[in-house]
Amino acid sequence: AQSVAQPEDQVNVAEGNPLTVKCTYSVSGNPYLFWYVQYPNRGLQFLLKYITGDNLVKGSYGFEAEFNKSQTSFHLKKPSALVSDSALYFCAVRDIEGGKLIFGQGTELSVKP
Amino acid sequence: GEEVAQTPKHLVRGEGQKAKLYCAPIKGHSYVFWYQQVLKNEFKFLISFQNENVFDETGMPKERFSAKCLPNSPCSLEIQATKLEDSAVYFCASSLGQGRQETQYFGPGTRLLVL
Numbered sequence: 001a002q003s004v005a006q007p008e009d010q011v012n013v014a015e016g017n018p019l020t021v022k023c024t025y026s027v028s029g030n031p032y033l034f035w036y037v038q039y040p041n042r043g044l045q046f047l048l049k050y051i052t053g054d055n056l057v058k059g060s061y062g063f064e065a066e067f068n069k070s071q072t073s074f075h076l077k078k079p080s081a082l083v084s085d086s087a088l089y090f091c092a093v094r095d096i097e098g099g100k101l102i103f104g105q106g107t108e109l110s111v112k113p
Numbered sequence: 114g115e116e117v118a119q120t121p122k123h124l125v126r127g128e129g130q131k132a133k134l135y136c137a138p139i140k141g142h143s144y145v146f147w148y149q150q151v152l153k154n155e156f157k158f159l160i161s162f163q164n165e166n167v168f169d170e171t172g173m174p175k176e177r178f179s180a181k182c183l184p185n186s187p188c189s190l191e192i193q194a195t196k197l198e199d200s201a202v203y204f205c206a207s208s209l210g211q212g213r214q215e216t217q218y219f220g221p222g223t224r225l226l227v228l
Contacts, residue, residue: 032214034217043117043219044204049214097169099168099169099211100158100161101146101148101156101206106154
């Protein structure tokens with residue numbers, strides 16, 4: 001069975017500092033990995049995805065993610081956090097059969113001024 | 114349209130009542146997915162469609178939940194005889210294709226509260 005795990009329920013960062021939100025995956029075959037962000041009372045917004053190719057994927061709002069096959073990780077990063085980045089972040093893997101997304105538990109990012 | 118649209122935004126039902134939720138996918142997208150978000154974080158897949166055909170229904174509690182995507186109409190998710198545990202936010206997503214590289218774009222969700 002495929003799965004993703006987000007080991008941290010909450011990440012706290014000071015504005016201007018780099019941020020990392022962790023995600024590890026367990027899949028059979030090649031992983032297709034996604035990051036989404038959810039602002040309060042809003043839907044999920046797509047940030048970026050890894051399909052194949054470069055291990056460093058750049059996405060929306062200055063976010064990037066690093067795919068590491070040996071560590072089965074796909075951590076989300078941003079060099080300089082903004083207060084407006086405070087939200088819930090979800091890592092997901094696309095299911096081999098049927099195309100549904102399998103989500104991690106979510107990580108609440110809090111960026112303080 | 115350019116975004117996935119979901120109606121209504123909020124829905125309150127007494128236990129045992131019916132609830133019907135609607136989703137209009139992005140124009141040109143052939144695949145529609147329904148997810149249920151409970152307890153703020155946990156996402157559960159319910160069902161997906163390829164145009165008007167059910168593609169994957171492995172997540173559907175079939176005894177009370179049903180869904181349709183008919184031509185020229187919004188897709189719908191219906192819950193007969195709602196229960197307290199159906200209280201959740203229901204998200205619809207659409208994608209151009211079914212390939213694993215395809216991005217799913219989500220609507221704003223419908224918040225269902227069952228009293």
